[in-house]
Amino acid sequence: MQFLWPQVLWLLLALPLLAAAYLYLIARRKKGAVLYASLSLPRAALGPRQRVRRHVPPFLCLLGLAAALIACARPVATVTLPSDVITLVLAMDVSRSMEATDVAPTRMTAAQQAARDLIVGLPASVRLGIVSFATTATVVLPPTSNRQDMLDAIDRFQLQRGTATGSGLIQSLAVLFPDDGIDLETILFSTEASRFGARTAPLDEAAAADAARKREQERPPVQPGSYRHGAVILLSDGRRTTGPDPLDAARMAAQRGVRVYTVGFGSPQGGVAGEPSLSYFMQLDEPSLRAVATMTGGEYFQAGSAADLSQVYRQLSARFALERKETEVSALLAATAAVLLLLAGTLSMLWFRR
Secondary structure (H helix, E strand, O other): EEEEOHHHHHHHHHHHHHHHHHHHHHHHHHHHHOOOOHHHHHHHOOOOOHHOOHHHHHHHHHHHHHHHHHHOOOEEEEEEOOOOOEEEEEEOOOOHHHHOOOOOOOOOHHHHHHHHHHHHHOOEEEEEEEEEEEEEEEEEEEOOOOHHHHHHHHHHOOEEEOOOHHHHHHHHHHOOOOHOOOOOOHHHHHHHHHHHHOOOOOOHHHHHHHHHHHHHHOOOOOOOOOOOOOOEEEEEEEOOOOOOOHHHHHHHHOOOOOEEEEEEEEEOOOOEEOOOEEEEEEEOOOHHHHHHHHHHHEEEEEOOOOHHHHHHHHHHHHHEEEEEEEEHHHHHHHHHHHHHHHHHHHHHHHOOOO
């Protein structure tokens, strides 16, 4: 637990002084008490239960004052609460390697079924957008809370050549932040221009690329993973073959505080896909996917089968339903202090008429 005003806690040192003053007053009363012929008479009249009970209201009062002082220090605790409405973007690899049959009937079919299970299990507070990426990235479905639209979008996936993992992540950020002016084509142009030289590029495209690069450089940094209103789930089964570097895209996400949960689908050892006459080898790029997740405060999952992928999605769905947040709990402690003080006063009136 942390405190926004920790200096207030110094006032807790006054509580032992109050307890000492209470004991001192009790001792003075004993000295000034009427002398009885036998001490057994007042003790028998008072009784052991009565002797203990008279200290209960002062003790409750002391606890109430302690809770009130702690509340004034504005404590902040990490608690698990139902999540607010968030926007989740599912970025799905639709490269030709997804037609591999090592996951029956194919990787793509298994991934589509697992995505449907994810949609069905999503909390009502989650809006979902869907992005597909191969040679480039495309917004298949803008963020929506309509479950049927999500399911229909999953069925519209078409396999293409290439794996532009960085493009998929950048397009997902553009979906999350529509007002940030994130334009994938401009970023792709900027990447190519820096590789081959921008002297032959049109002036308007070069100016747009420079402006986009300047906006990213001037963006004030935030703590990675601090954005609480959205996240990205990125699934890929192969290595990046084109487009921006995924780590550059991950830096863009980290600058916005967006967590990226990466899922590697398939075997890290790789496999063969395609027709016998036109087959090709693909291998999962676990180091890059891990680096993207680590850089953004997310988490990497490896799914080697359809069952593994469904399990990953169930874990993520449960994580978005309940969220751990740092919350100020001053009101809770203040209410506790009020209850304790009220209880102390009530017992004092009932038991001792004062």
